[in-house]
Amino acid sequence: MKVAVYNIKSEKISDLTLDPVFFESKASPKLIQLAIRVYLANQRKSHASAKERSEVSGTTKKMWAQKGTGRARHGSDKAPQFVGGGKAHGPSSDRDYSLTLNKKMRTASLKAILTKIAQNKTIIVVDDLSKIEPKTKIAWD
Template identity: 45%
Template sequence: MTNIPIYNLENKKVGDMDLPEVFTSTKWNATLVRQVILAQLANARIPWAHTKSRADVSGTGKKPWRQKGTGRARHGSTRSPIWRTGGVAHGPRNDKDYSQKVNRKMKQAALASIMAKKIKDGEVKFIDTLSLKAPKTKDLFSSLKNMFEMKPRAKKVDALLVVAGAGSNMEKASRNLVKAKAMRADSVNVYEIVNHKHLLVDVKGLDTLARLMGVAK
C-alpha cells in the first residue's frame, strides 16, 4: 500500500491514509485505454443522418423507355441514383449499429491503468469530504482555484470531482463550470478521467472505485 496525504477543500492537509495497491500497481497500457475509450464513444453514438436508397424513394418499377431504338441512354428505373429524383447510393443510414463490445475485465484494467498513471503524475488529490452545503457555483469555483493554487483571474478549472454517494449539491454546482465536472464514484469511467487534467477524489468513494477496478469487497 502507498501512503497518501488527505486534504480538505481549503487545500489544507488533514491526515494520511494507505491507498489500496490496485490504485498504484497497475502498469500504464495506452493501447487498452484507447480501445476502451473508442468503444465507449462508439456505444454512445446515435446516428442521425439518414438518406433514402433506391429501394426507399417513391417511384414506379417500370422501365422508363425501351432498351433500344430511341437514341437515348439505356435506363431500367427512374429510382436509379443517377436520376435527379432517384435514391442515394452508399449514403448514411440511421439504422447502422456502431456499438463495440468490451469485456468487463478490459474495462477494469483500463480504469486501473489510467488511475495509476494519474496518481503517478501527481494529478490526483484525495479529499476528506467532497461536498457543499449549498449548490453554489461561485463557492465551488473558489475552492477549486484555491485547491490548485490558480491565479485570481483564472476563468476555468480542468478537474473531475469524484463524489461519494449522490452529491447533488456538488453535481449541480459544477454544471456551470467550463471544464469541471462532478460524478458519483460508481459512474466514473475511463473517458471522463482522460478528458480532465486533474482528479479530486472523496476518500469515502475509494471502495466503490476499487470495485470498478475488479477488487471484490
C-alpha cells in the same frame, strides 16, 4: 501510495493511503489504448444517411408506357439515375460503431489508468461535499 485529503477551503486535513490493488498495477500502453478506443467508439453515433429509392417520397406510377414511345423503358422516377431519385448505395443511420472489451481487460485497463493518474499526482480527495450548497461562489472562496 498516499494522497492528501482536502477540505472545501483547499486546506490539507490528512493523508489517505490508496489501495495498492487499484493504484499499483502494471500499466500496459496497448491495453490503455484499446480501452480508450472502445470508449470513443461507443460514444460515436451514426448521423450520415441518404434515402434509397424506396424511401424517396413520390408516386409509384410508371413514367411512360413500356412499348411504343421510342424511349428507354423505365418504371419509377425514384430510381438512382434520375434527378430527385434515391441514392444507390448511400449511408444509413442504423450503423453501429460500438465495440466491447472483455471483463478482465476492462478491469485491468481501469486499474492501469487509475495507477497512471495516481503516479501523476492528479487525484484530488475532498473531505465532505454533502454539507455545502452547489454554488460556484463557494468553490471560488
